[in-house]
Amino acid sequence: VNKKIDNFKNLVGENWVITDSDTLKSYLEDETPQGSKVKPVSDIIVVKPGESEELSKVMREANRRNIPVFVRGGGTGLVGGCVPTKKGIVVSMDRFKDIKVNDESLTATVGAGVTLEELKASVNKAKLSFPPHPGDETAQIGGLVSCDAGGASVVKTGTMRNFVMGLEIVLPTGETIRTGGRLVRDNVNAGKLMNFFIGTEGIFGIITEITLKLQKSQKARGIMIAPFDKKHNSLEVVPKILKSELTPEGIEYAERKTIELVSEVGREISPFEGGEAFLLLMFSEPNEEALYSGLEKLRKTLKKFGAKEPYFAETESEREKIMGIRSEFYPSLKPEMYKDLDICVPVDKTRDFISKLDEISKEYETYLHPYGHVGDGNLHVHIMQSENWSEEKYSSLEEDIYRTGTELGGTISGEHGVGEVKKKFLYLNLDKKSRILLKSLKKTLDPKNILNPGKVID
């Protein structure tokens, strides 16, 4: 072991190998809720390369000596993707911190360890915008790209993949490739290889640098809350909203009971009032004319589908208040949450999905707090702790929910990914040939299976 530690110290410098067991603790977990938590091994060291050349050497060494490598970004994942489960090393990307914003080509080139918060700050400073906002701002860009993260503002501009123009990648065997650049279109380099590394959760290579596409900043923002007495009305109107003149950047769904829980933990919840279900519509337009001319028509559409008088937040402080309530959903549920699922169904199937969930809830005598990105069909479903439930009962409920989503043409993961937690349900979405194909691609790139072993398809 000491020999191993010394080798890595030689490669990245003495200060950048962590072996002290107290400090190590913070590198063992991610944010997976308790019922799905992955048990880490304790026998690991953390290696923190400062640049891709060092990382390349680390991977060559690991590959030579068959040492499992678990890559860690911000550790905000919800499926145990970065949790080390074999004796080996954790590679932390914390030191990949460069940010270069180019306001002429509307691009940002950033190190994998740059956090979403840091990126947003630099982009705002350049008076540009980066539309995706996949949740926790301490997430790192390398992880967000590896997992093709989504979030609440995907309706107009899509997930992370749509914003990636170039990547630098260190392969499991230690070679470094650069693919793409500051190019909107690249039918050679980015076009042939880059997307293979996006959304595959780091099993094919480690992303070290990312060039992202930026956009002009949007000047007119607004948030609308539409309460509905009937859940199904709020779900049926979603495809109509997508066809309305004004496309929201996000459409979120929540039910009364979830709002009540947020209130119970001490949060002021107005203006989420007077409905069984709510749609939260977020707008982002280049100017107020565009926003307001579309808004009136949208109000009419909402009313036609049974919405009560919607509340429109216009000022920055009103918007912040509402986004604050929205961001309290998860932490309010968290203490009693056992599992957090992220099924995505076609946008015209959310009504059927919520109806089936209601049946399942009744059957299991629980409430699942379904909420989230209904504009994309991506709903978070939460299995809460229940007294006297066996592990089998939780698992059976989980599988029933996945099955229901899948039967409606959905996927078991809209955004959290597979990691370690969902491997056992992969069969619901990936046919056998696809699984075999992914495994043989993995074998081609990582013949000794040292990079993130045990994750996704292993």
Add this chain to the structure above:
Amino acid sequence: VNKKIDNFKNLVGENWVITDSDTLKSYLEDETPQGSKVKPVSDIIVVKPGESEELSKVMREANRRNIPVFVRGGGTGLVGGCVPTKKGIVVSMDRFKDIKVNDESLTATVGAGVTLEELKASVNKAKLSFPPHPGDETAQIGGLVSCDAGGASVVKTGTMRNFVMGLEIVLPTGETIRTGGRLVRDNVNAGKLMNFFIGTEGIFGIITEITLKLQKSQKARGIMIAPFDKKHNSLEVVPKILKSELTPEGIEYAERKTIELVSEVGREISPFEGGEAFLLLMFSEPNEEALYSGLEKLRKTLKKFGAKEPYFAETESEREKIMGIRSEFYPSLKPEMYKDLDICVPVDKTRDFISKLDEISKEYETYLHPYGHVGDGNLHVHIMQSENWSEEKYSSLEEDIYRTGTELGGTISGEHGVGEVKKKFLYLNLDKKSRILLKSLKKTLDPKNILNPGKVID
């Protein structure tokens, strides 16, 4: 040979194997300009499966007997990608013609052989829109997805990749996989495998069915032509336009001499008048308020950068006239065109690129008619026939242009792809490790190298 033909007739039916040499001719070429044309073999037969199960059998048979398979969509490619260069079979996708538009989930599920024209017609009928318009409307969707096609309206919504939600693919060894569905987000199925088959020009598998994302139709359209006395002004303003309130769906660039050529072949060219260079801005907005409020600010930006009074086409007939002129650029050049390049540089480097092209033009005493998708940095450069030029001189010019683009951080292909024509220049964009990696991925999927052999990286 007769044995071979009989085997395929058994698989797809007697009428769907073409052996008659006159009919075969139309399956041997694509639209590659004369100076780059790829010489086809004549010793082929054409097989036309009607569904993926038949195609699957065809591939198993080909794989068993080591028969090269060249897949053909609409045959509108410009790099010889579908031209059969080895004794074998051409698989034509013409019979994959299903179209299902779902106006609730805003998706279309289509067979690979559906043409862009057919898709547009069905989508329009459903009062929805499919924003990409990659050139020739006889192109087939399978080919457009395989090549991640672009076209003139990419600025706002991106290339084909951004619109693909699901694929059915027949692998080189004959297995069929389905990946994705009518899902905006899918971090399992589509997320892990689908993008591997997009933009890789059919070397990893044959796309048989595609689910595409649609959008609401846009009600307010407009086209603006801005003439400039100085080319570099027109190029410098492009990043400013991208930051303006109103984002065009496309920004096209053309020079006076190209417009004059269009005029010489008998086309009325007004309102392209009175400038050395022109920007053609295409707009597509949900309503007129959004269009007109942004337009005034854009006019000011254009003027600040030296644009003369821009012409705005408002009526459908004016717009059609201008798009008609734009679509005459290529056919006007075609008779005298020797090679057609499609370099893409970062959007802030188009001025440098055009300046360098001017120097190269002077050196070679020719004019290169650079025009195209300047809003994405993707410019088409045309090597015209010149008296007494040797093949070496054409090649040297071609390589000089590619090198110039590459030195500015560009790619040798923004949209045409690699096919057979650009293989020899791949080294400019793809580092050695990437080429090796692509080859080993190819080997993993197609161990006998029977699918589109000789293309892209072979």
